[in-house]
Amino acid sequence: MATTHALHLPDGQRLPWHLMDKAVWDEEGVTVTMTDGVSHRVLLPEPGLLPETVRERVTASIVASRRVQLDARGGVRLVARRVPGYDTPRWEFIFDPGLDSSDPGLRALAEQALEEVRRSLGV
Structure with missing residues (x-):
C-alpha cells in the first residue's frame, strides 16, 4: 500500500519514500533498494498503478x-x-x-x- 509518506509492505515494513534509492519491477513483483543498500522483494503479480505511484513519490522526494x-x-x-x-x-x-x-x-x-x-x- 502506498501512502503520502511511505510504501507499506505486506509484512508490515514501512519504506519511506525519501530513503528509497531505486525500485525494479518485473512480471512477478518489485525489488526496492534503500539508500543504505538493503533490498526488499515483494511479489505483486497485478501491481495496478503502484509502479507509477512509487516512481512519482520517490522522484518528488x-x-x-x-x-x-x-x-x-x-x-x-x-x-x-x-x-x-x-x-x-x-x-x-x-x-x-x-x-x-x-x-x-x-x-x-x-x-x-x-x-x-x-x-x-x-x-
Whole structure:
C-alpha cells in the first residue's frame, strides 16, 4: 500500500519514500533498494498503478542529485531529499560500489564535494 509518506509492505515494513534509492519491477513483483543498500522483494503479480505511484513519490522526494568523481577509484552520488516534517533537505552520500564509505579520506572528499554542490545549487 502506498501512502503520502511511505510504501507499506505486506509484512508490515514501512519504506519511506525519501530513503528509497531505486525500485525494479518485473512480471512477478518489485525489488526496492534503500539508500543504505538493503533490498526488499515483494511479489505483486497485478501491481495496478503502484509502479507509477512509487516512481512519482520517490522522484518528488528528490531536491537535487549530483554524481561527483572523488578519485581514481570512483565517486559518490550526492542526493538532497525532502523529508516529511523538516524544512531543509537531508543530504546523503551514495558511494560507488566497491568504495568504503567509512574511509575517512573518502568521507572528507565527499564532504568537500557536497559543500561545492550546495554552494553551486544554493541548497
